[in-house]
Amino acid sequence: xxxxxxxxxxxxxxxxxxxxxxxxxxxxxxxxxxxxxxxxxxxxxxxxxxxxxxxxxxxxxxxxxxxxxxxxxxxxxxxxxxxxxxxxxxxxxxxxxxxxxxxxxxxxxxxxxxxxxxxxxxxxxxxxxxxxxxxxxxxxxxxxxxxxxxxxxxxxxxxxxxxxxxxxxxxxxxxxxxxxxxxxxxxxxxxxxxxxxxxxxxxxxxxxxxxxxxxxxxxxxxxxxxxxxxxxxxxxxxxxxxxxxxxxxxxxxxxxxxxxxxxxxxxxxxxxxxxxxxxxxxxxxxxxxxxxxxxxxxxxxxxxxxxxxxxxxxxxxxxxxxxxxxxxxxxxxxxxxxxxxxxxxxxxxxxxxxxxxxxxxxxxxxxxxxxxxxxxxxxxxxxxxxxxxxx
Amino acid sequence: xxxxxxxxxxxxxxxxxxxxxxxxxxxxxxxxxxxxxxxxxxxxxxxxxxxxxxxxxxxxxxxxxxxxxxxxxxxxxxxxxxxxxxxxxxxxxxxxxxxxxxxxxxxxxxxxxxxxxxxxxxxxxxxxxxxxxxxxxxxxxxxxxxxxxxxxxxxxxxxxxxxxxxxxxxxxxxxxxxxxxxxxxxxxxxxxxxxxxxxxxxxxxxxxxxxxxxxxxxxxxxxxxxxxxxxxxxxx
Numbered sequence: 001x002x003x004x005x006x007x008x009x010x011x012x013x014x015x016x017x018x019x020x021x022x023x024x025x026x027x028x029x030x031x032x033x034x035x036x037x038x039x040x041x042x043x044x045x046x047x048x049x050x051x052x053x054x055x056x057x058x059x060x061x062x063x064x065x066x067x068x069x070x071x072x073x074x075x076x077x078x079x080x081x082x083x084x085x086x087x088x089x090x091x092x093x094x095x096x097x098x099x100x101x102x103x104x105x106x107x108x109x110x111x112x113x114x115x116x117x118x119x120x121x122x123x124x125x126x127x128x129x130x131x132x133x134x135x136x137x138x139x140x141x142x143x144x145x146x147x148x149x150x151x152x153x154x155x156x157x158x159x160x161x162x163x164x165x166x167x168x169x170x171x172x173x174x175x176x177x178x179x180x181x182x183x184x185x186x187x188x189x190x191x192x193x194x195x196x197x198x199x200x201x202x203x204x205x206x207x208x209x210x211x212x213x214x215x216x217x218x219x220x221x222x223x224x225x226x227x228x229x230x231x232x233x234x235x236x237x238x239x240x241x242x243x244x245x246x247x248x249x250x251x252x253x254x255x256x257x258x259x260x261x262x263x264x265x266x267x268x269x270x271x272x273x274x275x276x277x278x279x280x281x282x283x284x285x286x287x288x289x290x291x292x293x294x295x296x297x298x299x300x301x302x303x304x305x306x307x308x309x310x311x312x313x314x315x316x317x318x319x320x321x322x323x324x325x326x327x328x329x330x331x332x333x334x335x336x337x338x339x340x341x342x343x344x345x346x347x348x349x350x351x352x353x354x355x356x357x358x359x360x361x362x363x364x365x366x367x368x369x370x371x372x373x374x375x376x377x378x379x380x381x382x383x384x385x386x387x388x389x390x391x
Numbered sequence: 392x393x394x395x396x397x398x399x400x401x402x403x404x405x406x407x408x409x410x411x412x413x414x415x416x417x418x419x420x421x422x423x424x425x426x427x428x429x430x431x432x433x434x435x436x437x438x439x440x441x442x443x444x445x446x447x448x449x450x451x452x453x454x455x456x457x458x459x460x461x462x463x464x465x466x467x468x469x470x471x472x473x474x475x476x477x478x479x480x481x482x483x484x485x486x487x488x489x490x491x492x493x494x495x496x497x498x499x500x501x502x503x504x505x506x507x508x509x510x511x512x513x514x515x516x517x518x519x520x521x522x523x524x525x526x527x528x529x530x531x532x533x534x535x536x537x538x539x540x541x542x543x544x545x546x547x548x549x550x551x552x553x554x555x556x557x558x559x560x561x562x563x564x565x566x567x568x569x570x571x572x573x574x575x576x577x578x579x580x581x582x583x584x585x586x587x588x589x590x591x592x593x594x595x596x597x598x599x600x601x602x603x604x605x606x607x608x609x610x611x612x613x614x615x616x617x618x619x620x621x622x623x624x625x626x627x
Contacts, residue, residue: 021613028547028555028575031513035506035537038490039565047412050486051405055442057482058402059449059530060491061395064475066450067468102458 073112076102081119095123096175103179114211120179121212122254215246215254291315292323296332304340311348319350328354334363334387337370339380342387352391363391398478402442410435445526452509452527455520459508464501471495492531502532509541518548536565543575552579570599574614581621590621 024030080098099120222239247255295315298307311319322328330350333342346352355363367388371381414431457465474495475481484494492502509524522545528538543558556579563572573596580589597614600606 021607021609022616024610025574025613025617026578028544028578029513030571031510031541031544032537035503035535036566038532038534039536047405047409051402051409053486054398054402054405054482055445056485056491056530057478058395058398058442059446060472060475060481060495061398061478062446062450063453063527063530064472066453067472072462072465 073102074115077112077115077119081122092123093171093175096120096179099123100175100179118212118251118254121216211246211249211251212254215243215251218243218246288318288321289324291318292321292329293325295319295321295329296323296327299329299333299338299341300336304338304344307341307344311344316348319345319348320354328359331355331359331363334366334370337366339370339383343383346387352387355391360391364388367391394476394478398482401479401482406435406438406442407431410438448523448526449530450527451520452523452525452530455512455524456505456508456527459511460501460504464498464504467498467501468505471497471501490532490534495531497531502528505531506537506541509538513541513545513548516548518545521545522549533561534565536562536569539565540571540575543572547575547579547582550582552582555579568599568602570596570603570614573599574617577617577621581624586621586624590618593618593621 076098080095080102099116102116218239222236225235225239243255295307295310295318298310319329323332328350330342330345330352333339333345342350352363367384370376371384371388376384411427411431413434414427418425418427418430453468457468460468472495481494485491491497505524505528509521509528512524513521522542525538525542525545528535529542532538539558539562543555543562546552546555546558556576559572559576559579563569563576566572573592577589577592577596580586580592593614597611597618600611600614
């Protein structure tokens with residue numbers, strides 16, 4: 001065998017080799033365009049080969065299991081898009097990495113591209129919320145909303161560092177930035193800093209974007225509007241109408257998640273004036289007790305015309321529904337001494353027989369008191385007597 | 392899957408046996424600081440990690456390849472893997488030298504599509520994914536020169552030179568008349584500063600190339616030039 005250094009002197013002077021040949025030799029990149037004919041190998045003879053065979057069989061089992069999951073792109077995107085908030089920064093990181101990998105798919109079509117954008121938007125919104133909640137938990141502010149509160153509290157009492165580590169946050173931000181570029185999504189703009197142009201105009205000036213980004217814009221505008229104008233106005237209504245259109249168009253989860261980020265409670269109550277029940281549904285007031293809460297709010301704070309509008313807008317079925325504090329609207333109206341409200345509720349189907357023993361006692365006592373009032377008009381007295389009999 | 396559990400247990404037993412055998416084989420009687428049993432424990436641990444990594448890469452590779460597959464190829468793959476039931480019996484067939492793609496009845500066109508998907512990953516410089524893809528391909532057919540070569544390339548690009556050399560050696564076993572595996576092994580050895588080894592490999596490559604009827608003058612010249620380069624580096 002020739003040793004290094006031996007044959008240097010016997011080599012003839014070399015002329016430079018063709019660069020292509022040199023490149024082929026120096027770079028480990030040459031692969032046949034088509035695979036060659038497969039060769040058969042001899043049967044395993046030693047223990048190591050038997051082990052290899054077993055490991056191969058196990059790997060086949062693993063692949064077989066993995067193949068049970070759908071492999072088409074839409075299913076993959078759906079699998080990544082979260083049904084709940086990312087549980088940890090690792091979970092978030094893996095979701096973003098998986099999305100990034102899908103953007104490289106060689107046969108990504110328009111529809112799938114849009115789905116990817118939606119999924120990314122949904123993940124970032126949820127991640128943002130998670131991050132807020134996790135940070136909020138450390139100040140004990142978000143207690144009610146955190147799903148895994150006990151875990152966070154345990155961490156807090158044990159003096160653990162913040163859940164999202166800086167290094168992880170950096171990775172997450174990088175990944176998100178990369179995805180934004182790949183999916184052609186513009187970075188977030190601070191609407192508060194836009195001078196001379198209203199946020200609405202600013203949005204309208206932008207080129208057409210994906211629905212998810214539109215939703216994001218609308219919510220950002222709402223956030224800005226809420227800061228500058230705390231009372232409900234037509235502007236709110238227009239924005240919420242647009243959000244409702246997106247909601248109807250099938251982007252339900254994105255709309256609901258985005259809008260849940262805004263604390264619009266007070267605003268929603270004010271929106272009763274606009275008789276717009278769809279806005280309430282948008283905000284998540286789909287549960288009967290929440291709707292009943294709105295009726296009760298209206299009884300306390302609003303004139304009877306507003307209550308009528310609210311009931312006509314679609315809340316009639318909730319007149320016999322207890323609110324989040326387990327109070328029936330009719331009891332609320334009587335206890336507040338709002339007799340016209342109570343009358344309207346009875347006309348709308350409120351049932352006085354639904355009071356339990358304690359409620360009944362309270363209501364009857366209140367009716368007695370009201371009947372003794374000197375300013376009571378004749379028809380009101382009649383109504384109270386009728387109510388007394390019915391209760 | 393109870394079958395999978397049985398197989399995992401069988402693997403555990405085999406890992407123990409193989410580790411002890413290797414430890415005994417490689418133990419020097421003069422080595423008093425270590426015993427074959429202790430060494431066997433270390434080998435056992437390494438083997439377990441390798442097996443875990445291999446199994447993970449096979450699944451990853453399947454996912455990487457399937458991204459570029461047409462629907463009919465995916466269906467074929469799914470149908471083939473749907474037959475994977477008795478893993479212990481499958482391992483026995485594999486030990487007799489059978490190839491998975493034949494056992495499962497995967498179509499040749501699907502295998503071609505898988506290869507092209509893996510090659511595309513490598514060409515796009517997505518080397519880690521390409522490594523997983525070629526690992527999966529090798530699981531399906533270990534008798535294919537191009538798959539081992541691809542695995543070697545992907546590993547070399549991710550600086551896993553020892554593993555790359557292992558892959559190239561398997562490619563060389565399958566196509567002993569081709570000069571490319573020793574050339575690529577030499578490249579890996581250069582990276583590991585093993586110039587003597589690299590020189591020998593390249594000499595072997597030149598010998599094989601000169602036996603090739605379709606040899607090209609430029610290529611031969613480039614090989615000799617490379618040999619001189621290694622020789623000069625080795626004498627430094």
